[in-house]
Amino acid sequence: MNPQSARYAADSYSQGMLHFGWFVGHGFGVQGWGTPGYSLGYDWKRPEIYQEAVRHFERSGLDLFIIEDSLTVPDTYGASSEVSLAQASFAPKHDPLALVPYLLSATKNLGIVPTVSASFYPPFTAARLLATLQHFSDRQLGWNVVTSGSDLAAQNYGLDQQIEHDIRYEKAEEFVDVVRKLWRSWQPDAIVEDVKRGIYADHRKVEPIHHRGEFFRVRGPLNTAPLPEEPVLVQAGASPRGRAFAGGHADVALALARGVDGMRSYRESIRAEAAASGRNPDHVKVLFVLKPTVVSSPAEAEELRAQREALTQRDIDSQLNSISYLSVIDFKKFDLDEPLPKLSTNSNQGTLEHFASAAPAGATLREILSKRSGGAGDSIIGTPEQIVDYLEQTAAEVGGDGFLFSGFVDPSTVHGVLDRLVPVLRRRGLLRTSFGDGGLRANLRDF
Numbered sequence: 001m002n003p004q005s006a007r008y009a010a011d012s013y014s015q016g017m018l019h020f021g022w023f024v025g026h027g028f029g030v031q032g033w034g035t036p037g038y039s040l041g042y043d044w045k046r047p048e049i050y051q052e053a054v055r056h057f058e059r060s061g062l063d064l065f066i067i068e069d070s071l072t073v074p075d076t077y078g079a080s081s082e083v084s085l086a087q088a089s090f091a092p093k094h095d096p097l098a099l100v101p102y103l104l105s106a107t108k109n110l111g112i113v114p115t116v117s118a119s120f121y122p123p124f125t126a127a128r129l130l131a132t133l134q135h136f137s138d139r140q141l142g143w144n145v146v147t148s149g150s151d152l153a154a155q156n157y158g159l160d161q162q163i164e165h166d167i168r169y170e171k172a173e174e175f176v177d178v179v180r181k182l183w184r185s186w187q188p189d190a191i192v193e194d195v196k197r198g199i200y201a202d203h204r205k206v207e208p209i210h211h212r213g214e215f216f217r218v219r220g221p222l223n224t225a226p227l228p229e230e231p232v233l234v235q236a237g238a239s240p241r242g243r244a245f246a247g248g249h250a251d252v253a254l255a256l257a258r259g260v261d262g263m264r265s266y267r268e269s270i271r272a273e274a275a276a277s278g279r280n281p282d283h284v285k286v287l288f289v290l291k292p293t294v295v296s297s298p299a300e301a302e303e304l305r306a307q308r309e310a311l312t313q314r315d316i317d318s319q320l321n322s323i324s325y326l327s328v329i330d331f332k333k334f335d336l337d338e339p340l341p342k343l344s345t346n347s348n349q350g351t352l353e354h355f356a357s358a359a360p361a362g363a364t365l366r367e368i369l370s371k372r373s374g375g376a377g378d379s380i381i382g383t384p385e386q387i388v389d390y391l392e393q394t395a396a397e398v399g400g401d402g403f404l405f406s407g408f409v410d411p412s413t414v415h416g417v418l419d420r421l422v423p424v425l426r427r428r429g430l431l432r433t434s435f436g437d438g439g440l441r442a443n444l445r446d447f
Contacts, residue, residue, distance in 0.1 A: 017447045022062055022065050035408070064142060067099070100141070116145060117146050117147070119154070131183060139441065142252070164346060185207055187226065190205035209221065255288050263394065290380060294421060328347040385424060388424045
C-alpha cells in the first residue's frame with residue numbers, strides 16, 4: 001500500500017480511538033533472520049526477547065499479542081525443505097503455549113494469545129491447558145483458534161491428508177463448544193473452602209458434560225478450578241465458512257483484506273454473521289493485519305519501494321515457499337512470466353485468494369510477487385505521519401476497529417516500528433494511553 005494515496009484533509013472527519021496489537025507470523029521461531037537488524041545478541045529459543053517485546057507492546061498501548069504456530073517443516077515448494085530451513089520461514093519453531101507463562105509474568109494488561117489447533121488438539125487437553133494459563137493471568141489470556149489446513153501437519157498426527165475445508169470448520173465449531181462446556185462444568189461458586197465442615201468443593205456444582213458429537217466424545221467434567229473469565233477467542237476465517245465461524249464465536253477477527261472496499265466488506269460480513277448468531281456485533285473486533293516499514297522521508301519510502309519491486313531470487317523463493325506451504329500447491333511448477341492460472345485449495349483458501357489478488361486478473365506470477373514486495377496487500381512503507389494518515393483514514397472509511405502490526409519481535413523491528421508510530425498515534429488520539437483493570441475482553445470493549 002502506498003500511504004501517499006491515503007492523504008486527506010485533517011479536518012474532513014474525526015476518527016475515534018482504535019485497537020492495536022502485534023501479530024508475530026513466525027511464531028515462537030527465529031526472529032529477524034534475513035533482515036539488516038538481525039543480531040546474534042539474543043537467543044530466539046529463550047523467552048527474554050519475547051518478554052522485552054511484550055513489555056514494549058504494553059508500554060505502547062497495544063491491546064494484544066498473537067503468536068502464530070505451525071506443526072511441520074514445510075517441503076511443498078519444489079518438494080524440498082531447503083528454502084524453509086535456509087530462510088527460517090516456518091521452521092525451526094517451538095510450542096507457543098510453553099512461552100505464555102513467561103509473557104504473562106512480564107505484563108499486566110497486554111492480552112497474550114497463543115495459537116491452538118482445533119484440528120489436532122483434543123478439546124479436553126486444550127480446555128485444561130488454557131484454563132491453567134488463564135489462572136496464571138489476570139484475565140489476559142486469549143486463544144487463536146485455527147483449523148490447520150496443511151496435509152504435512154496432518155501426516156504428523158496420523159492422517160494421510162487434512163479433512164475437507166468446510167468440514168474442518170464443522171469440527172472447529174464442535175471443538176469450541178466442547179471446550180466451553182468443559183470450562184462451564186464447574187459452577188463459579190463450586191469451590192467453597194469450608195474448613196469447619198471439611199468441604200473444599202461442592203460436588204453438586206461440578207457435573208460431567210457427557211458430550212457425544214460427530215467428532216468428539218468427552219465425558220468431563222474438567223478437573224481444573226472454575227475460571228474467573230473465559231479466555232478471549234481470536235479467529236482468522238476468510239472463506240464464507242470461516243467468516244461464519246468467526247462471526248459466531250470470535251471476540252477478535254483478524255483479517256488479510258486488500259483495500260478499503262475489501263476491508264469494509266469483510267467487516268460487514270463478520271458483523272452480519274455475529275448478528276445472525278444472536279450476538280452483539282460490537283463485541284467482535286475486526287483487526288486488519290498490516291506490516292509497516294517506517295522511514296524518515298517520502299524519498300526514502302519511494303527508494304525502498306523500488307528496491308523491493310526489483311525482485312531477487314531470495315524474494316521469489318521466500319514468497320513462493322510461503323504460499324506453497326499455506327495453499328498446499330507447489331508454486332515452483334509455474335512459469336514466473338506466464339499468467340497465474342485460476343487455483344483452488346483445500347487449505348487456506350482466503351490466503352490463496354489474497355495472494356492471487358495482489359495484481360489484476362491475468363497478471364503473471366512475477367507481477368504478483370513484485371506488487372506484494374513493493375508494498376501491496378498487507379504491507380506499507382512510509383514516514384510515521386504517512387502511515388498514521390493511512391491508518392486513520394482507512395479506519396474511518398472502513399468503520400473498522402483497528403489493526404494488528406505484523407513483524408518479528410527482535411528489538412530492531414519492534415523499536416523501529418513502535419518508537420516512531422506511537423507518538424503520532426497518540427498525538428492524533430488514536431491509541432490508548434492507559435488500560436482498565438477488567439482484563440483483555442474488557443479492554444477490547446472499551447471502544
